[in-house]
Amino acid sequence: MVLEFLKYAYFNITKGDDMNDILSKCANKAYMDLCRTIKFKTVDGNIKAEYKAKICDMLVNEYNALCNAVNACSSENEEQEIFDNEHNRICEEIIKTYSEISDFTYGQAQKWLNMMLKYVLLIEEDSVLKSYLHIPVDSYIMQAVGSNNPKLKYCLKLECVPKKSGTVGKYSESTSKPWSKWNYEEYIAFQDSIRTAIAESDYNSPIEWENEAWIEVAEYRK
Template structure:
C-alpha cells in the first residue's frame, strides 16, 4: 500500500490529505492523455484546484441518498471541471481541454483508490460508484465470459474522448449487466482485474 500510494496514505483515510493522495495517484492515470498540461502556465492551479474539488466531493458523500443522487453529483463535478479547464486555456495550444472521459477517470479512480484505503464516506457510497472507464474495461466488458457482453460505446471513440451522453449510457449498461451477480459494478471490475492478472501469470 505504501509503495503504491506513498507514506501519506497511512494517515486517517477520511482526512483531506489522504483524499489528495488518492486524487494525485488518479491524476497519474490520465495525465498522459491531457496533452499540453505539462506546459500550461496554470498547470499547478488547474491540478491543485481539482484536488480540492475532489476533497469537497468526497466529504459530501456522507449525505448521498441513492444512485440518482450520486449520479447527479458525479455529473455535476465532471461538468464543473470541464468548465474550469475551459476557463483556463493553454497559452499555446488552442485545442487544450478536459474531456468528459478524462474527468470521469479522475474522479472514478480517486474514489476507487479511497475505497481501497478505507475512506468511510466512500465506503458508504460504494454501491453507487462508477467503474473507471478505460480501454481495458472496454475490452474486458465486451467479452461474454468472464466479461459482461457489454459493447463499447459507438463510434469506437477512445475512453479519454468520451462525451457525457455516451459515458452515462455505458455506465448504465455496466450497472445493469453486473446487477445480478455482483454487489456493485466495482466488485465486477475488481474481479475482472484479478482474472486478467491471473491470465497474464499463466501465459508468462
C-alpha cells in the first residue's frame, strides 16, 4: 500500500497504468530535474509543451530499443558498449530536437535520459538495464565523485570533474564546470572514471553506488 501511494504521489502512477504509461510519466518527471537550466528561444508555452511531449514520446520508444539492444548481445562487455552507443545516439537525438527551441547541451540531454532511466529502475527494480545505467550527473554527484571531504564516506575522491578552465580535477563549487554545460567528451570520461572506481569496490553497479552517494551529499548540504 505504501509503495502504491508513493508511486502516485511522486510519479502520478496508478495501478491501471501500463508500461508505456509508466515510461511516459518517468520521462515527464525527469524533465523537472533539468528544466531550470534551459535557455529557451521562445516564450510560447504551447511550443515548449509540444517539444517536451516530443522528447517524452521519443524516450518511451527508445527505452524499449535500449532493452532490445542489450538483450541481443552475447557478452557483458558487448552489452555495455552497445548500451553506451545507444545512449549517445538518444542524447544526440534529444539535442537535435530540443535545439530547435533552446540552446541545449549534452549535459542537459544526459540528465533527461539518465533521470528517466533511474526513475524507471525505482519502479521496475528488475530492469535488464540496471547494470549498464549511467550516473545522472548533477552537482551532488560531481561532489560525491571529486571531493575529499572526510564527512562524506561514499566519496570516490577522483580527479575527473571537468573544470571551467578546460582541465579536470577535484570538485570545486567555484571552478568546476556546471554539468548543464558539459559536452560529450567530458561526460563520457567522467562516467568511465566512475566505472573504473566502482569496479574495484563492493558495489554491483555504478547506479547502486549513486543512490547512496547522492543521498549522502543531499543530507550534507541541508
